[in-house]
Amino acid sequence: MAEKVLMKGNEAIAEAAIRAGCMHYFGYPITPQTEIAAYMAKRMPKIGGVFLQAESEIAAINMVYGVAGTGLRVMTSSSSPGVSLKGEGISYLAGSDLPALIVNVQRGGPGLGGIQPSQSDYFQATRGGGHGDYHLIVMAPASVQEMADMTAKCFDLSDKYRVPAMILADGTLGQMMEPVVLPEPTDYKPNKPWAVTGTECKRKHNIINSLYLKPEQLEQTNFERYERYKAIEENEPLWEEFMMEDAEVCVAAFGIAARVSKNAIMAARAEGIKVGMIRPITLWPFPKKPFKAAADKCKAFISVELSMGQMIEDVQLATECKRPVTLCNRTGGMIPSPEEVLEAIKKAAGGNK
Amino acid sequence: MAVVFQKPKSLTDAPLHYCPGCTHGIIHRLVAEAIDELQIEGKTIGVAPVGCAVMAYDYFACDMVEAAHGRAPAVATGLKRALPENIIFTYQGDGDLASIGMAETVHAATRNENITVIFVNNAIYGMTGGQMAPTSLPGQVTQTSPYGRDTATVGFPIRVSEMLATLDGPEFIQRVAVNNVKNVNAAKKAIKKAFQNQIEGKGFSLIEVVSSCPTNWGMTPKKALEWVEEKMIPYYPLGVYKDRSANKEEK
Ligand SMILES: Cc1ncc(C[n+]2csc(CCOP(=O)(O)OP(=O)(O)O)c2C)c(N)n1
Ligand code: SF4
Numbered sequence: 001m002a003e004k005v006l007m008k009g010n011e012a013i014a015e016a017a018i019r020a021g022c023m024h025y026f027g028y029p030i031t032p033q034t035e036i037a038a039y040m041a042k043r044m045p046k047i048g049g050v051f052l053q054a055e056s057e058i059a060a061i062n063m064v065y066g067v068a069g070t071g072l073r074v075m076t077s078s079s080s081p082g083v084s085l086k087g088e089g090i091s092y093l094a095g096s097d098l099p100a101l102i103v104n105v106q107r108g109g110p111g112l113g114g115i116q117p118s119q120s121d122y123f124q125a126t127r128g129g130g131h132g133d134y135h136l137i138v139m140a141p142a143s144v145q146e147m148a149d150m151t152a153k154c155f156d157l158s159d160k161y162r163v164p165a166m167i168l169a170d171g172t173l174g175q176m177m178e179p180v181v182l183p184e185p186t187d188y189k190p191n192k193p194w195a196v197t198g199t200e201c202k203r204k205h206n207i208i209n210s211l212y213l214k215p216e217q218l219e220q221t222n223f224e225r226y227e228r229y230k231a232i233e234e235n236e237p238l239w240e241e242f243m244m245e246d247a248e249v250c251v252a253a254f255g256i257a258a259r260v261s262k263n264a265i266m267a268a269r270a271e272g273i274k275v276g277m278i279r280p281i282t283l284w285p286f287p288k289k290p291f292k293a294a295a296d297k298c299k300a301f302i303s304v305e306l307s308m309g310q311m312i313e314d315v316q317l318a319t320e321c322k323r324p325v326t327l328c329n330r331t332g333g334m335i336p337s338p339e340e341v342l343e344a345i346k347k348a349a350g351g352n353k
Numbered sequence: 354m355a356v357v358f359q360k361p362k363s364l365t366d367a368p369l370h371y372c373p374g375c376t377h378g379i380i381h382r383l384v385a386e387a388i389d390e391l392q393i394e395g396k397t398i399g400v401a402p403v404g405c406a407v408m409a410y411d412y413f414a415c416d417m418v419e420a421a422h423g424r425a426p427a428v429a430t431g432l433k434r435a436l437p438e439n440i441i442f443t444y445q446g447d448g449d450l451a452s453i454g455m456a457e458t459v460h461a462a463t464r465n466e467n468i469t470v471i472f473v474n475n476a477i478y479g480m481t482g483g484q485m486a487p488t489s490l491p492g493q494v495t496q497t498s499p500y501g502r503d504t505a506t507v508g509f510p511i512r513v514s515e516m517l518a519t520l521d522g523p524e525f526i527q528r529v530a531v532n533n534v535k536n537v538n539a540a541k542k543a544i545k546k547a548f549q550n551q552i553e554g555k556g557f558s559l560i561e562v563v564s565s566c567p568t569n570w571g572m573t574p575k576k577a578l579e580w581v582e583e584k585m586i587p588y589y590p591l592g593v594y595k596d597r598s599a600n601k602e603e604k
Contacts, residue, residue, distance in 0.1 A: 024431070024434060024435060026431070050434045050435075052430070052434065054427065054460075055456050055457070055459075055460035056456060058424065058427070058456075058457075059424070059427040059430075059456065059457050059460065060427075062420065062421065062424035062427035062428050062431065062457070063427050063428070063430050063431035063434070064431060065418075065420070065421075065424075065427075065428050065431060066400075066418065066427070066428040066429060066430060066431020066432040066433075066434075066435065067431040067432070067434065067435040068431075069418050069428075069431070069432065070431075070432060070435040070436050072435050074431070074435075088421055089421065089424070092420075092421050096419075196398050196416035196417070196418055196432070197398075197416065197436065197439070198395055198396035198397065198398060198415070198416055198436070198439050199394070199395050199414075199415060199416055200395040200396065201394060201395040202395070205365075205413070205414055205415055205416050205417060206416045206417075207410045207411075207416070207417045207418070207419070208417070208418040208419065209410055209417075209418075209419040210419065211407060211408075211419055
């Protein structure tokens with residue numbers, strides 16, 4: 001049995017990435033994700049890996065693009081304003097079907113915003129973020145353990161489907177220290193016949209590219225990619241259900257908002273309110289199934305978010321607007337308190353249980 | 354003009370899409386010949402720009418990557434860091450390298466990233482139909498400087514080779530041209546050296562090739578080559594701007 005170690009969320013991501021065989025990291029400093037870069041800067045030179053502080057997030061994501069083209073595992077991390085800059089490169093990764101991991105330890109926005117935790121990049125992450133028809137696989141950890149586990153999972157899924165993956169965390173999780181069992185190190189050897197590694201004059205040249213000047217071709221390429229997205233939507237949604245068996249009110253929350261909500265749900269249960277929670281673990285694909293099922297038995301939904309209300313739209317879509325969905329939120333780096341969530345639960349439950 | 358004998362192995366059979374008289378074709382050929390002569394085709398990976406040479410990935414027979422506009426040096430950095438034994442080159446226009454991608458260019462140079470950069474300076478944005486480039490000459494008429502480049506409002510052209518040569522980082526910077534046989538031969542030698550440097554692990558080598566764009570300059574191919582001689586080269590003098598291993602800087 002692997003032993004538990006006490007680690008910050010950001011460091012757990014970095015170590016888990018190395019253990020997943022990611023030997024290349026590129027980034028540009030920004031709070032609150034700097035521990036990832038610092039960890040990589042320390043570790044990579046000792047294990048024959050590459051840590052490079054790029055001149056900008058734009059350069060960093062394009063370095064990622066270069067490594068991803070060779071088939072090796074590669075990652076970058078940043079926080080909200082930096083992820084906006086990476087948007088171009090992320091779109092190119094998606095358009096060239098390159099696997100890679102992008103970590104966004106979110107802070108409040110828009111603009112320079114603040115440095116406190118936030119979930120206001122939900123739209124950017126789940127709707128693509130850059131230009132064009134594409135999706136990322138997006139996972140939302142709620143603990144340091146999940147930050148480690150999801151890192152490994154993101155690399156696997158990204159390779160499997162040739163779709164870039166994103167971990168959408170926030171400043172609280174990134175800085176939080178918790179005991180974690182790190183994944184076992186893997187001896188990752190790429191097997192990617194499409195990769196650019198030099199032809200050795202033995203095969204036709206490989207091309208990493210997202211340009212299709214003929215619209216028919218571009219359409220076909222997008223169709224093909226969306227077939228893969230369909231498979232992801234069928235096979236990969238992940239979620240946690242908490243006290244949902246008899247729930248009449250359903251809280252929807254991910255990441256740090258889910259942790260706060262759990263406390264509020266316990267308090268509400270103590271008062272006899274039948275409330276539970278569905279916590280999306282993958283934000284894309286969004287776990288539609290449990291929400292659709294819950295819409296048949298719960299009378300109300302509450303989306304608890306650290307934003308002005310973004311995931312709420314997915315909850316409404318997944319429940320087909322059959323039940324009212326209210327928003328319980330704080331923004332700009334503020335976190336809803338368990339009391340605020342409890343208030344929202346009571347209101348949704350109808351005041352009298 | 355380049356003498357046509359045999360197609361280099363490092364070029365595919367795909368017909369080039371460049372306009373008649375465009376010197377992109379010659380430069381492709383010189384790069385391919387250098388790769389052939391150094392026998393590195395099997396381990397070379399090229400990075401195509403966004404610009405007229407965007408389809409270079411179809412023309413070079415080695416593995417190729419198409420980069421976002423201006424990002425080729427960052428993509429090449431990723432490739433080289435992942436595969437240090439391979440030979441990585443970028444092929445970029447002036448808009449790509451000296452405008453939108455200036456940061457990537459300067460930082461790859463200052464890191465002395467062990468890559469080869471072929472920089473095609475044709476003083477205009479070719480692909481998008483002839484807009485002003487960072488290297489358009491003072492007074493040069495383009496689609497977006499219809500009254501001629503007015504240095505008082507849009508500033509002066511950037512001399513990339515001179516500028517990069519002020520950095521401690523890069524190994525080798527040379528400006529060449531391909532407007533006559535003599536210059537083509539010198540360009541060939543420079544390009545080959547830029548690859549040889551990489552093979553020897555010396556670091557960042559950039560060859561600025563003063564090129565022509567008859568279509569968007571609104572000239573016949575012949576007139577365009579004359580313009581290169583009369584206008585471009587005086588503003589962009591040919592020569593070696595940095596050669597660290599030779600341990601001297603000359604012009
Ligand atoms: C981000 C972005 N901005 C703008 C463009 C449009 N664009 C395509 S090519 C080009 C200019 C290319 O000029 P240059 O690099 O000088 O190469 P040339 O075509 O002259 O060979 C521009 C602006 C783009 N593709 N992407
Ligand atoms: S537009 Fe200019 S640079 Fe582009 S192919 Fe034609 S002549 Fe060459």
